[in-house]
Amino acid sequence: MNDAQVIPLNPDRDPNEGKGSSFPGEQQVAGALRFLRRRLEGSYQVDDFGFDRELTHDLLIPSLRPLYEKWFRVEVHGIENVPSEGGALIVANHSGTVALDSLMTQVALADHHPAHRELRMLGADLVFALPFVGTAARRAGHTLACNPDAERLLASGELVGVWPEGFKGVGKPYSERYRLQRFGRGGFVSAALRTQVPIIPTSIVGAEEIYPILADAKVLARLLGMPYFPITPTFPWLGPLGMIPLPSKWHIEFGEPIMTDVFTEGAADDPMLMFNLTDQVRETIQHTLYKLLMQRRSVFF
Amino acid sequence: MARVVLVTGVSRYLGGKLARLLASHPDVERVVGVDVIPPPEDLGHAEFVRADIRNPVIAKVIKAAAVDTVVHMNVIATPVGAGGRSAMKEINVIGTMQLLAACQRAPSIRQLVVKSSAMVYGVSPKDPAMFTEDMEAIRLPRSGFAKDSVEVEGYVRGFARRRPDVDVTMLRFANILGPGIDTPLSRYLSLPVVPTVMGFDGRLQLTHEDDALDAVQVATFGHAPGTYNVSGDGVLMLSQAIARAGRVNLPLPTPVASVTRDVVRRFGFIDFTSEQIAYFKYGRGVDTSLIKERLGFVPRYSTRATFDEFLKAHPLGRVMPWDAPDEPAPVSTIGGASS
Numbered sequence: 031m032n033d034a035q036v037i038p039l040n041p042d043r044d045p046n047e048g049k050g051s052s053f054p055g056e057q058q059v060a061g062a063l064r065f066l067r068r069r070l071e072g073s074y075q076v077d078d079f080g081f082d083r084e085l086t087h088d089l090l091i092p093s094l095r096p097l098y099e100k101w102f103r104v105e106v107h108g109i110e111n112v113p114s115e116g117g118a119l120i121v122a123n124h125s126g127t128v129a130l131d132s133l134m135t136q137v138a139l140a141d142h143h144p145a146h147r148e149l150r151m152l153g154a155d156l157v158f159a160l161p162f163v164g165t166a167a168r169r170a171g172h173t174l175a176c177n178p179d180a181e182r183l184l185a186s187g188e189l190v191g192v193w194p195e196g197f198k199g200v201g202k203p204y205s206e207r208y209r210l211q212r213f214g215r216g217g218f219v220s221a222a223l224r225t226q227v228p229i230i231p232t233s234i235v236g237a238e239e240i241y242p243i244l245a246d247a248k249v250l251a252r253l254l255g256m257p258y259f260p261i262t263p264t265f266p267w268l269g270p271l272g273m274i275p276l277p278s279k280w281h282i283e284f285g286e287p288i289m290t291d292v293f294t295e296g297a298a299d300d301p302m303l304m305f306n307l308t309d310q311v312r313e314t315i316q317h318t319l320y321k322l323l324m325q326r327r328s329v330f331f
Numbered sequence: 332m333a334r335v336v337l338v339t340g341v342s343r344y345l346g347g348k349l350a351r352l353l354a355s356h357p358d359v360e361r362v363v364g365v366d367v368i369p370p371p372e373d374l375g376h377a378e379f380v381r382a383d384i385r386n387p388v389i390a391k392v393i394k395a396a397a398v399d400t401v402v403h404m405n406v407i408a409t410p411v412g413a414g415g416r417s418a419m420k421e422i423n424v425i426g427t428m429q430l431l432a433a434c435q436r437a438p439s440i441r442q443l444v445v446k447s448s449a450m451v452y453g454v455s456p457k458d459p460a461m462f463t464e465d466m467e468a469i470r471l472p473r474s475g476f477a478k479d480s481v482e483v484e485g486y487v488r489g490f491a492r493r494r495p496d497v498d499v500t501m502l503r504f505a506n507i508l509g510p511g512i513d514t515p516l517s518r519y520l521s522l523p524v525v526p527t528v529m530g531f532d533g534r535l536q537l538t539h540e541d542d543a544l545d546a547v548q549v550a551t552f553g554h555a556p557g558t559y560n561v562s563g564d565g566v567l568m569l570s571q572a573i574a575r576a577g578r579v580n581l582p583l584p585t586p587v588a589s590v591t592r593d594v595v596r597r598f599g600f601i602d603f604t605s606e607q608i609a610y611f612k613y614g615r616g617v618d619t620s621l622i623k624e625r626l627g628f629v630p631r632y633s634t635r636a637t638f639d640e641f642l643k644a645h646p647l648g649r650v651m652p653w654d655a656p657d658e659p660a661p662v663s664t665i666g667g668a669s670s
Contacts (some may be wrong), residue, residue, distance in 0.1 A: 072574030078566055078616050079460045080534050158613070159456035161585075162528025168534075178459040178466070 124199030340405030510644030534616025
């Protein structure tokens with residue numbers, strides 16, 4: 031399930047075959063041409079959710095990697111808490127104005143997990159209504175945050191990521207950094223309970239500082255149909271330059287899994303248990319955030 | 332038990348084929364096909380009765396032949412050929428009402444099979460990735476074939492309540508495509524330059540026409556009434572389908588796309604409803620595990636294989652300068668990501 035799907039290449043369609051020329055990077059150029067050709071011909075696979083494995087592995091993740099390795103210098107802790115196979119639910123804090131934290135988590139799991147796990151994220155419905163963003167999200171393996179989709183993914187053994195704070199988390203002012211917002215209605219807990227997969231509380235430090243929101247231009251946001259319109263020290267003052275994130279140092283810690291297979295079958299219908307579990311996950315993330323913040327020497331190093 | 336089957340809509344492509352197939356089935360004694368115009372092709376061993384399901388004559392046909400099984404194929408997807416949208420609506424909705432009224436009065440009826448559509452689930456960006464039969468539309472369809480299908484299903488459910496002794500099966504088909512059938516989708520994908528909505532790319536699911544016919548037969552002879560989704564396994568992105576067909580994808584900004592739709596519609600070539608535009612934007616998936624489990628129906632063609640069969644039969648002349656990719660058809664899993 032974790033192997034990247036190999037798309038059989040017809041050797042006689044190799045554009046560089048038999049030319050005999052060799053130059054540095056020939057392999058890469060040939061690979062890129064083959065990739066381009068497959069895209070143009072439509073000979074690639076998507077799964078039922080619209081996840082385009084090849085595009086994600088060969089284009090999206092490599093293009094995020096410099097940001098991950100060089101810009102944010104992400105340090106991953108507790109990756110062993112993520113199982114190598116089978117369904118699991120990653121629940122993390124959301125921040126940073128633009129949801130880069132979820133993408134960085136996706137890179138962390140693809141590059142640094144021994145099984146190179148693919149993270150399937152659950153996104154807000156607004157994401158899927160937007161042009162370009164919605165299609166890109168589906169291609170990258172994300173789907174709508176609703177119980178049927180979450181349960182379908184988890185039941186088929188996928189690693190699912192959810193950011194229950196949603197827009198309240200990403201769009202909160204800088205003064206409230208690392209303070210967790212409300213955790214939705216706890217729908218993620220019921221999905222995990224029904225499919226009996228572990229919940230992995232995940233804490234991300236560093237994302238809060240990439241675009242510090244000093245104010246929210248609510249009128250402008252309403253005009254543009256956006257949940258918030260951020261005013262940061264650089265945006266919108268510097269125009270496109272203001273969209274460059276500040277190079278904060280990131281830590282992603284995958285916490286100890288909370289097992290859900292210890293509960294009985296009807297547990298998902300017990301609201302009290304759901305609230306308790308939701309709180310437990312929230313508290314775990316909040317405390318890990320404080321711990322990571324205490325250990326942090328500076329925002330940028 | 333020798334059965335007498337009434338098939339509606341036999342002058343249309345699928346209805347005619349189905350009547351021929353049912354007539355050659357060993358358990359079937361007699362097949363009566365009805366439509367308003369004579370079928371363009373020979374119905375084989377099936378008889379043709381020229382009758383309009385929109386008027387009470389149909390009750391006499393059912394009574395005279397002592398029909399025990401009704402297969403309602405006459406819910407049509409396109410007004411082109413039906414004589415406009417109002418005629419289409421009348422055939423679909425009034426026709427179904429009359430047919431069901433006749434069935435309700437006929438004590439000989441034991442079974443009803445209705446061709447419905449996955450379009451009853453509507454289209455919206457808030458849709459789950461896959462619809463199961465027990466889910467309802469997030470946004471109910473408001474126009475065209477999709478709305479007709481919702482109304483037809485409503486009447487069929489009403490009938491099922493009033494005649495609990497009749498086994499009622501509804502099949503919700505994802506877009507039917509194949510070498511022979513002519514649908515709005517086949518016409519759309521045959522355009523040399525295919526207009527799409529910029530920034531959106533729907534997930535398409537296709538049912539091969541042969542699989543559709545098989546599904547109706549399985550529903551007719553299997554003993555598991557209910558509502559079932561029917562589709563080939565897997566999905567194809569709209570842009571991917573256009574690329575595989577070697578057509579030119581022309582993404583238009585949303586306002587331009589609606590104007591284009593009106594123009595295309597005015598010329599009567601393809602009837603696009605706003606539902607269809609939304610479908611091309613967001614797509615839809617239906618879960619087909621129920622029919623697999625209860626009726627043992629596994630489609631022979633995946634969505635991708637269906638599309639390739641359609642391409643093979645339509646030598647459109649490729650616009651883009653590459654050949655149709657011919658890698659083996661993938662085995663995909665319904666009910667989750669591929670493993």
